[in-house]
Amino acid sequence: MMAEATPSGSGSIRLYCPPDDGPLTIRGGVGGISFQLEELAGGAERVDDLAARLSELEVEVRRIWEDLVPFQNLPRWSGTMALRAVGESVRSLQAVRTELQHISSQVRACKREYEMAESLASTARWMGIVSPTDVRESLSNMASTHFPDDKTMETITASLGLAAADVKRRAAEETLVWDALERSGTLSRPIDIHLEETVPVSLDASPAGLLERIRLIDARGAGHIEVVEITNGGEKAYVVMVPGTQPAGFGAGGENPFDETGVAEAMVYSSDEMSVAALQALHAAGAEHGAPVVAVGYSQGGIHAMNLAADPRFLRNYDLRYVLTAGSPVAGINPVPGVQSLHLEHRADWVPGSDGAPNPDTRDRVTVSLSNTPRAAEGEGGIGIGHTLSTYQDAARLISASNDPSLAGSTAALGAVLGAGGAATATRFSLARTKAPTPNLHVADTRRQERGYGGR
DSSP, X not given: OOOEEOOTTOTTOOEEOOOEETTEEEEESTTSHHHHHHHHHHHHHHHHHHHHHHHHHHHHHHHHHHHHGGGTTSOTTTTHHHHHXXXXXXXXXXXXXXXXXXXXXXXXXXXXXXXXXXXXXXXXHHHTOOOHHHHHHHHHHHHHHSSOOHHHHHHHHHHTTOOHHHHHHHHHXXXXXXXXXXXXXOSOOOEEEEEEEEEEEEXXXXXXXXXXXXXXXXHTOTTEEEEEEEEETXXXXXXXXXXXXXXXXXXXXXXXXXXXXXXXXXXXXXXXXXXXXXXXHHHHTTOOTTOEEEEEEETHHHHHHHHHTTOHHHHHHSXXXXXXXXXXXXXXXXXXXXXXXXXXXXXXXXXXXXXXXXXOOOSSEEEEEEOSOOOOXXXXXXXXXGGOHHHHHHHHHHHHHOOOHHHHHHHHHHHHHHTTEEEEEEEEEEEEEOOOXXXXXXXXXXXXXXXXXXXX
């Protein structure tokens, strides 16, 4: 059941708060407040149009009434009664028009109050202000995991001005620094991609099943991705699977593009080279131009996956329809309209909060925050038990069983691309950063403008 919320001064206008479905708190999608307000605002515009037409009709009926005034002294059945009937029509039209205008004003006031509340919440995060409830929950999470939780990390990042969107914008504005990085090859080193094998697999196309394929990729060792081809309704669709961070410690910045340095490349530099690698992998796997694609990523891999939804180069070649992320800080990434995405986050996981902001509440983006007990399989939990892939697989199973309208709509969108799964073909690739080549300044500058970083 979704909880109702009525802003002050909004009369009978009813909105639904982000619902709690057991340990799941859902934000965005068709059940999100933002989408509800968009629908209400659209309705308010239509109500305004109707009120305007009624106003015009009111004037016309009033004119008819005035034309009938000279006949009021005729016999009652022909003069006075006609005049009275038209007069009542004028008053009825006026009452309906007034009520419609009142409803429209309520809707608009409700929308303004929500936008103001979102702005105040953002300001509070920037100032490091948190609610007593969040403090209690954060202390409980930190006591059990010995790591910061998502709200704590989000608040710290925002208050220090380190939100991913802000860092990316400042990097883009500092053209001298950017150009120096381009020339040195530090900004984005090219990635070599090598086809390892193509094998038949049975694809479980549920969110939990897709995350299990991430586990299998990671088990192959450092620097692997996978492209799965499946036929759904006579159409071939493809899934790009990207693993999480594979720690290299003091060796970070080496050949493995998924080491710690890869996080900065993803968050600050929009996965520039990883997007190229994904394009090459899809082409090598046999994906034709315009083929439907789903991108799936865990942790760092989720940032790379989401960046594909904002990369014009990738979108010119393939029809990216859906992105699934788990434990990934992706609030600062703005996908093109129409790309559906589902983001899994855990309250005890600090990683999704490291971008300093909550994910946008839109129709196309659904974020699920979990409060169930996290767990770790053998070898997991190095940066906190809340960040384990096992925890997010548990969450994905809960999502598939949920009747929440936002989650049902999101999983239906995933099913529309991949169907129920079944026999599929997996093509596996190994990736490696190359040494910085001799810089081509013209190509570097063109790439910056193509990705929207602006000119010099």
